[in-house]
Amino acid sequence: MISTPARVRFAPSPTGFFHIGGARTALFNWLYARHTGGQFILRIEDTDRKRFHPDALQDHLAGLRWLGLDWDEGPEVGGDYGPYFQSQRLSLYQEWADWLVEQGAAYRCYCTAAELSEMREQQRAGKQKVGYDRRCRWLSPAERAAREAEGRSWVIRLAVPLDGEVTFHDVIRGDITYANAELQDAVLLKSDGWPTYHLANVIDDHFMKITHIMRGDEWLSSVPLHWHLYRAFDWEPPVWAHLPVILNPSGKGKVSKRAIRTPSGATIPVFVHEYQQMGYLAEAVVNFLSGIGWALDGETEIYDRKTAIAAFDIHHIQASPAAFPAEKLEWMNGMYIRQMADEALLQALLPFLSQQLGIDAGTLAADKRLHLLIPAIRERMKTLKDAGPLIDFIWADDVPIPTATDLIPRKTTCEQTCVILQAIIERLQGLQEWDEAGIETALRALVAELGVKAGQLFNPIRVAVTGRRVTPPLFVTLAAVGRTPTIHRLQRALQVLGDCGEHADH
RNA sequence: GCCCCCAUCGUCUAGAGGCCUAGGAUGUCAGCCUUUCAAGCUGAAGACAGGGGUUCGAACCCCCUUGGGGGCACCA
Numbered sequence: 001m002i003s004t005p006a007r008v009r010f011a012p013s014p015t016g017f018f019h020i021g022g023a024r025t026a027l028f029n030w031l032y033a034r035h036t037g038g039q040f041i042l043r044i045e046d047t048d049r050k051r052f053h054p055d056a057l058q059d060h061l062a063g064l065r066w067l068g069l070d071w072d073e074g075p076e077v078g079g080d081y082g083p084y085f086q087s088q089r090l091s092l093y094q095e096w097a098d099w100l101v102e103q104g105a106a107y108r109c110y111c112t113a114a115e116l117s118e119m120r121e122q123q124r125a126g127k128q129k130v131g132y133d134r135r136c137r138w139l140s141p142a143e144r145a146a147r148e149a150e151g152r153s154w155v156i157r158l159a160v161p162l163d164g165e166v167t168f169h170d171v172i173r174g175d176i177t178y179a180n181a182e183l184q185d186a187v188l189l190k191s192d193g194w195p196t197y198h199l200a201n202v203i204d205d206h207f208m209k210i211t212h213i214m215r216g217d218e219w220l221s222s223v224p225l226h227w228h229l230y231r232a233f234d235w236e237p238p239v240w241a242h243l244p245v246i247l248n249p250s251g252k253g254k255v256s257k258r259a260i261r262t263p264s265g266a267t268i269p270v271f272v273h274e275y276q277q278m279g280y281l282a283e284a285v286v287n288f289l290s291g292i293g294w295a296l297d298g299e300t301e302i303y304d305r306k307t308a309i310a311a312f313d314i315h316h317i318q319a320s321p322a323a324f325p326a327e328k329l330e331w332m333n334g335m336y337i338r339q340m341a342d343e344a345l346l347q348a349l350l351p352f353l354s355q356q357l358g359i360d361a362g363t364l365a366a367d368k369r370l371h372l373l374i375p376a377i378r379e380r381m382k383t384l385k386d387a388g389p390l391i392d393f394i395w396a397d398d399v400p401i402p403t404a405t406d407l408i409p410r411k412t413t414c415e416q417t418c419v420i421l422q423a424i425i426e427r428l429q430g431l432q433e434w435d436e437a438g439i440e441t442a443l444r445a446l447v448a449e450l451g452v453k454a455g456q457l458f459n460p461i462r463v464a465v466t467g468r469r470v471t472p473p474l475f476v477t478l479a480a481v482g483r484t485p486t487i488h489r490l491q492r493a494l495q496v497l498g499d500c501g502e503h504a505d506h
Numbered sequence: 507g508c509c510c511c512c513a514u515c516g517u518c519u520a521g522a523g524g525c526c527u528a529g530g531a532u533g534u535c536a537g538c539c540u541u542u543c544a545a546g547c548u549g550a551a552g553a554c555a556g557g558g559g560u561u562c563g564a565a566c567c568c569c570c571u572u573g574g575g576g577g578c579a580c581c582a
Binding site: 011012013015045047048050051104109111113114116127128130153155157168170171173176177178182183184186187189190191192194195196197198200201216217218219220221222224242245247249250252254255279288291292293294295298299300301302318320322323324325326327328330331332334337377378379380381390443447453454455456457458459462463468469470471472473474475493 | 507508509511512513516517518519520521529530531532533534541542543544545546548570574575576577578580581582
């Protein structure tokens with residue numbers, strides 16, 4: 001497919017942390033830029049000084065980098081169309097807002113917050129439509145002069161047409177028509193001289209030569225306003241593509257800014273850095289996110305980003321909202337973990353294990369037991385966080401003393417278990433090499449010699465040595481635990497069983 | 507309340523009028539494998555919201571209803 005290089009942007013506002021829904025928007029923009037051989041631009045929309053959060057910018061940059069969504073222009077990399085912080089472009093917005101006023105396409109409004117809220121109050125009381133009544137739009141030059149003389153502050157509002165309608169095109173949804181009468185004379189420049197989103201995004205997209213706007217569907221209703229702005233400036237609007245919102249997994253309501261709620265009542269985090277901290281792989285998250293609102297071919301679920309880039313098509317993005325498929329991410333992350341090479345998995349695991357086990361990462365990296373265990377636990381993990389609880393007993397000074405109930409297999413008596421354990425101890429003590437293969441050979445031979453079922457012999461060992469009923473595969477586990485602790489714990493289990501009279505019925 | 511958008515298995519999706527007795531995935535359930543738990547393999551149940559049109563023919567086009575979502579700030 002031949003497409004002209006697109007210039008697209010991701011334009012987060014540093015008022016909060018990088019949200020998983022924002023990551024999907026960023027990803028789609030990035031995929032489209034890479035697909036067309038164009039540019040992915042990162043622009044920081046920091047015009048809300050009240051809600052500014054000092055850590056938000058770094059959180060976004062770190063999150064994008066973690067996901068591997070590299071930007072061609074923006075913070076820390078620069079570019080020919082900067083600055084890429086709106087707070088550094090204020091004079092540009094002011095200049096063009098003034099120009100609009102000169103052209104008669106916008107006007108100064110002197111209403112105070114108190115006046116506006118009183119107006120809304122009255123509208124509600126009178127069951128009228130709530131919205132700015134344009135009282136300042138019709139002010140005479142003398143009235144304006146009077147207000148300015150009073151030293152009243154003002155905002156600049158767009159003078160939208162009072163009748164007629166506007167029809168614009170959205171790639172994903174087709175033509176959409178709004179009646180101008182439904183539109184507000186929106187504020188373009190605030191009284192502090194800072195622009196609102198409406199003004200800033202139109203001006204920046206124009207001067208940054210943005211060709212396609214891909215953003216959340218919550219912006220759809222402000223497009224008519226933007227359309228009028230483009231027309232007032234006599235600028236060509238970019239192509240609009242409004243992405244479907246991501247809903248809660250229940251399908252009820254937009255995913256919140258704080259936590260995702262599952263039908264079972266559990267909550268799932270929403271920030272990109274939380275997914276990283278929870279042990280999700282960036283590649284899995286990217287793969288997963290690409291499948292919300294878009295599909296590679298309708299068949300393939302696991303694919304790398306190169307494949308996604310090659311196939312990404314803006315025209316095949318779904319228009320309907322999608323519930324966040326949380327269980328699918330779990331599965332997919334597990335798939336990615338299973339595909340990792342031992343060494344790569346080990347490296348990915350180190351920070352998590354180090355924290356969970358309280359052991360220095362360097363020490364862990366050099367620990368042969370960990371290397372032994374990696375292949376054994378890989379398919380038991382859904383996230384990188386799952387490894388620790390699976391193997392922590394290896395580094396524990398001691399393990400819980402098992403109960404007789406746990407030690408004695410089904411359809412086996414206490415006496416039989418004791419006999420089996422005794423035989424195991426002797427056999428393991430006499431083992432030449434303490435490694436997985438040697439242990440397995442010896443124990444399987446013992447199963448045959450004693451004429452018992454494999455489980456009758458293996459399960460007591462598992463419980464005795466690890467204190468758990470569920471563990472990684474037995475032989476590699478024993479190899480990792482080591483001979484001395486293994487024998488010791490087996491002997492201790494024998495003591496637990498002690499006088500079998502108490503457990504005779506088992 | 508007003509405006510706009512949306513509507514395929516529980517969920518993510520394929521489907522651009524005949525390839526559809528609707529495909530894939532996840533989740534669920536069952537069987538196999540098996541030293542536990544997983545993983546893996548096999549199988550099962552599971553959807554075109556409803557009603558009208560248009561057409562020889564509709565999941566796909568139009569209308570209505572219903573349901574869901576989004577927006578109505580000197581926030582983005």
